[in-house]
Amino acid sequence: MQSDQTPKILYVEDDPGSRTLVSRVLRSNGYQVVLATDGLSGIRTAIAEQPDLVLMDINMGGLDGYEVTTRLRSMPGLEKTPIVALTANTMAGDRERALTAGCDGYIPKPIDVDSLPRQVRAYLSGWREQLSESQRSLYLEEYSRKLAERLESKVIELEEANRALQKLDKMKSDFIALAAHELRTPITLVYGYTRLLLVNDTLKQEEQPTPGGLADLSRRIFSAVNRLNEVVNDLLNISLIESNQIELDLTLTSIDEVVQEAIAELSPLGEGRDLSIELVGLDDLPPIKADRSQLRQVFWNLLSNAVKYTPDGGRIRVWGRETNGTLDVIVEDTGIGIEAEEQSRIFDRFYVLEDTNYHRSSKTAFMGGGMGLGLSIARGIVEAHGGHIWVESEGRDERRCPGSRFHVLLPVSNNRP
Ligand code: ADP
Numbered sequence: 001m002q003s004d005q006t007p008k009i010l011y012v013e014d015d016p017g018s019r020t021l022v023s024r025v026l027r028s029n030g031y032q033v034v035l036a037t038d039g040l041s042g043i044r045t046a047i048a049e050q051p052d053l054v055l056m057d058i059n060m061g062g063l064d065g066y067e068v069t070t071r072l073r074s075m076p077g078l079e080k081t082p083i084v085a086l087t088a089n090t091m092a093g094d095r096e097r098a099l100t101a102g103c104d105g106y107i108p109k110p111i112d113v114d115s116l117p118r119q120v121r122a123y124l125s126g127w128r129e130q131l132s133e134s135q136r137s138l139y140l141e142e143y144s145r146k147l148a149e150r151l152e153s154k155v156i157e158l159e160e161a162n163r164a165l166q167k168l169d170k171m172k173s174d175f176i177a178l179a180a181h182e183l184r185t186p187i188t189l190v191y192g193y194t195r196l197l198l199v200n201d202t203l204k205q206e207e208q209p210t211p212g213g214l215a216d217l218s219r220r221i222f223s224a225v226n227r228l229n230e231v232v233n234d235l236l237n238i239s240l241i242e243s244n245q246i247e248l249d250l251t252l253t254s255i256d257e258v259v260q261e262a263i264a265e266l267s268p269l270g271e272g273r274d275l276s277i278e279l280v281g282l283d284d285l286p287p288i289k290a291d292r293s294q295l296r297q298v299f300w301n302l303l304s305n306a307v308k309y310t311p312d313g314g315r316i317r318v319w320g321r322e323t324n325g326t327l328d329v330i331v332e333d334t335g336i337g338i339e340a341e342e343q344s345r346i347f348d349r350f351y352v353l354e355d356t357n358y359h360r361s362s363k364t365a366f367m368g369g370g371m372g373l374g375l376s377i378a379r380g381i382v383e384a385h386g387g388h389i390w391v392e393s394e395g396r397d398e399r400r401c402p403g404s405r406f407h408v409l410l411p412v413s414n415n416r417p
Contacts, residue, residue, distance in 0.1 A: 005032075006030055006031060006032050007031050007032065007052040007053065007124055008031070008032040008033075008034065008049060008050075008051045008052050008053075009026055009031050009032065009033050009034070009051055009052065009053050009054070009055060009120065010033075010034050010035075010036065010042070010045055010046055010049060010051035010053070010054045010055070011023060011026075011033060011034070011035050011036070011054075011055045012035075012036045012037075012038075012039065012042035012045075012054065012055070012056050012057055012060070012065065012068060013035070013036075013037070013055070013057040013060075013086070014037055014038055014057060014060045014061065015057070018057070018086075018109070018111070019035055019037070021111070021113065022055065022111060022116070023035060025111075025113045025116055025117065026116070026117070026120065029117040029120075031120070034049050034051065038060055038061070038062050038063070039060055039062050039063030039064065039065070039067065039068040040062060040063060042054075042056070042063075042068050043063075043068060043071055043072065043075075046072055046075065046078055046081075047075055047078070050077050050078070050081075051081065052081070052082075052124060053081065053082045053083075053084065053120065053123055053124055054069075054072065054081060054082070054083040054084070055084050055086055055107075055120075056068060056069055056083055056084065056085050056086065056103065057086050057087075058085050058086065058087040058094070058098065059087065059088065059089075065085055065086075065087075065098075065101075066085075066097060066098065066101035066143065067101075067147070067150075069083050069085070069098075069101045069102040069103050070101050070102050072102070073102040082104045082105070082123040082124065082128070083102065083103045083104055084103060084104060084105040084106065084107055084119075084120075084123055085098035085101075085103040085105070085106045085107070086107050086108075086109055086111065087106070087108060087109060088108075088109035088110070090108045090109075093139065094106065094108075095129070096131060096135050096136075096138075096139045097139055097142075097143065099129060099130075099131040099136070099139075100131065100135075100136055100139035100140050100143050101143060104123060104128045104129065105119075105123055105127070105128065105129045106129060107119060173239065173242055173243075176235055176238070176239055177235075177236070177239035177243075179235070180232050180235035180236045180239060181236070183228075183232050184232055184236070187225060187228055187229055187232055190221070190225050191222075191225045191226070191229055194218055194221050194222040194225055195222065197214075197218040197222075198215075198218055198219065198222055231371065234371060234373045234374075234377060235373070237297075237373075237377050237380070238349055238373050238376060238377055238380070241376070241377060241380030241381070241384075242349070242380075246294075246380060246381065246384045248290075248291040248294060248384055248385065249291050249292075249293075250289045250290060250291060251289070251290070251291075251292060252287045252288070252289060253287055253288055253289070253290040253291075253292045253295060254283075254285075254287045255282055255285050255287075255288070255295075255320060255327065255329055255410075256279070256282035256283045256285065258290075258292060258295045258296050258299060259279060259282055259299050259303075259318050259329075260279070261296050262296050262299040262300040262303055263277055263279075263303065265296075265300060266300060266303050266304055266307065273307065273312055274312045274313050275307060275310060275312070275313070275314050275315070275316060276314075276315050276316065277303070277316045277317075277318075278315065278316070278317045278318070279317075279318050279319070280317060280318070280319035281319050281320060281321070282318065282319065282320050282329070285320050285321075285322060285327055285329075286322065286327075286412055288327060288410055288411075288412050290385055290410065291381075291385070294381045294384075294385075295381065295385075297377065297378075297381060298377075298378045298381050298382060298389075298408060299318070299329075299331070299408075301374040301375065301377060301378045302331040302374075302378060302406050302408070303316065303318075303331060304374070305374060305375070305406075306331055306332075306333035306335065306404075306406075308370075309333065309335040309336050309404070310333045310334055310335035310336075310401075310403075311335070311336075311401065314333060314334040314335060314401070315333070315334045316331070316332070316333045316334075317330075317331075317332045317333075318330065318331050318332070319332070322412060325411060325412055326409050326410065326411055326412065327408075327409070327410045327411075327412050328407055328408070328409050329407070329408045329410070330405050330406065330407050330408075331405070331406045331408070332403065332404070332405045332406075333403050333404055334401055334403045335401055335403055335404060336396055336397065336398045336401055337393040337394060337395055337396045337397055337401065337402040337403055337404055338353075338391060338393040338395070338396055338404050339393075339395050339396045340393075340395060342396075343390075343391050343392070343393065344390075346375050346391070347375045347376055347378075347379045347389070348376060349372065349373060349376040350371065350372040350373065350376075351372045351375075351376075352370070352371075352372035353396075375389075378408075382408055382409075382410070385410055385411075386410075386411050387408065387409050387410040387411060388407075388409040389406065389407065389408050389409070390406075390407050390409075391404055391405065391406045391407070392404070392405050392407070393405065
């Protein structure tokens with residue numbers, strides 16, 4: 001305790017009535033009081049506040065007062081702090097149990113408000129209750145057994161919770177797969193019929209369709225259905241990847257061509273965004289055995305993200321190198337960047353950093369949101385090829401724009417004839 005400060009007392013108690021009463025009594029006797037409402041927050045508060053004395057309620061839900069005391073005893077700076085147990089419904093052996101767990105004293109509840117200040121003063125000035133060695137070893141055995149039983153029941157609870165979560169996760173995956181399959185058929189029909197309308201001779205002749213006219217409406221429906229198609233395809237793809245059912249049609253594939261195709265499909269996206277896309281040295285890379293259309297999807301996803309997360313006027317560069325039988329193809333942008341702690345999570349399905357309340361489904365707009373599937377699909381496809389995908393970035397800064405570099409590593413060694 002520092003002499004220039006009034007003693008600080010931490011009171012760990014889950015009962016609001018007791019917290020109010022005890023803290024009033026202590027404050028009116030000149031003590032500083034900090035409160036914690038359960039065992040875990042008691043540990044955190046004790047570490048942060050380094051109190052001069054801890055009053056510890058024993059019967060709390062979650063971690064009980066004995067367990068919190070034992071934990072506090074191993075915390076730096078708290079090894080010697082007086083900890084005084086408070087228990088209601090006193091039972092034989094409570095005092096011994098409290099001292100065995102690491103408490104220095106024991107006050108039964110209900111608290112006698114007249115004697116509390118005197119008791120606190122005594123503990124602050126070094127008074128400690130004692131326990132004989134034989135009693136300590138007796139209660140220690142009982143305490144260790146109780147801890148082992150608690151641990152066992154917690155492990156069982158966790159296993160059950162984990163099983164329930166896995167079941168929920170499977171239900172969600174099954175629902176996504178089913179919903180996507182159900183949507184697939186009507187979308188294919190609308191898509192097909194709209195295409196027929198667009199190739200219809202009379203409508204085709206309308207170079208500049210009249211706004212609101214049949215040709216204009218057909219084009220709008222086609223573009224909306226196209227987008228819907230992409231969303232459903234993403235959902236179907238992620239279902240296949242999750243259930244390890246992704247099938248690869250392997251042919252000798254040039255990375256340069258695949259990236260060019262992805263860019264060709266993407267170019268209307270970046271229109272009006274004043275972004276430059278540059279390819280460097282990809283034509284020097286050896287061809288690899290890969291599923292061309294799946295790989296095109298990987299680079300399309302990475303490039304469309306680069307477009308989305310790079311402000312107007314930015315640069316996107318795709319370059320590559322071969323080292324030790326591995327191709328390293330890098331999609332680099334001058335965009336907002338990604339925080340270090342998010343860099344592995346963004347590859348998880350449905351993981352989006354942006355607030356989904358502000359979700360915009362535009363694929364071209366700066367920071368236009370998606371469903372959080374692009375990168376997990378990319379990872380699934382790359383891993384199915386025996387490769388690896390990762391990102392490096394100095395962090396996220398929407399003003400400074402440190403950029404991101406996505407690396408796609410693909411094995412070449414076993415692909416050569
Ligand atoms: P979405 O389709 O929603 O963009 P992704 O799986 O493709 O989902 O990306 C997940 C998250 O990773 C995005 O919400 C975004 O926050 C972040 N991200 C992806 N690519 C980039 C990038 N090039 N620059 C900055 N952040 C990115």
